[in-house]
Amino acid sequence: MRTEPEQPGIEVTPAADHDAAQLSSIYTAADRPRGLNAYFAPGGEDDATEERRLDERRNLRLLLAMVAALVLIPMLLTIAALAQELITHRSG
Numbered sequence: 001m002r003t004e005p006e007q008p009g010i011e012v013t014p015a016a017d018h019d020a021a022q023l024s025s026i027y028t029a030a031d032r033p034r035g036l037n038a039y040f041a042p043g044g045e046d047d048a049t050e051e052r053r054l055d056e057r058r059n060l061r062l063l064l065a066m067v068a069a070l071v072l073i074p075m076l077l078t079i080a081a082l083a084q085e086l087i088t089h090r091s092g
Contacts, residue, residue, distance in 0.1 A: 032038065048056075
C-alpha cells in the first residue's frame with residue numbers, strides 16, 4: 001500500500017536509501033505539490049526554509065490579532081453600552 005501519491009520526476013525508493021539533503025530538497029522545493037494532493041514529509045516535519053518559518057510566524061500573529069479583535073471589540077462596545085445605560089437610568 002502506498003501512502004504517497006505518484007510525483008512526476010521523483011523516484012520513490014525506501015526512505016533509508018535517501019540521504020537527508022535529498023529529502024530536504026524534495027519537501028522544501030519551491031515547485032513542490034501543494035494542497036490535498038501533496039505528500040507529507042516523513043516524521044510529520046519538513047526542513048522549512050527560514051522565509052517560510054517567518055511567514056508562518058507572521059500569519060500566526062495576524063490570526064491571533066484577528067481573533068483578539070473579534071473578541072475584544074464587541075466586549076468593549078457592550079461594556080460601553082451597559083455603562084451608558086446605567087448612567088442614563090440613574091439620572092433620569
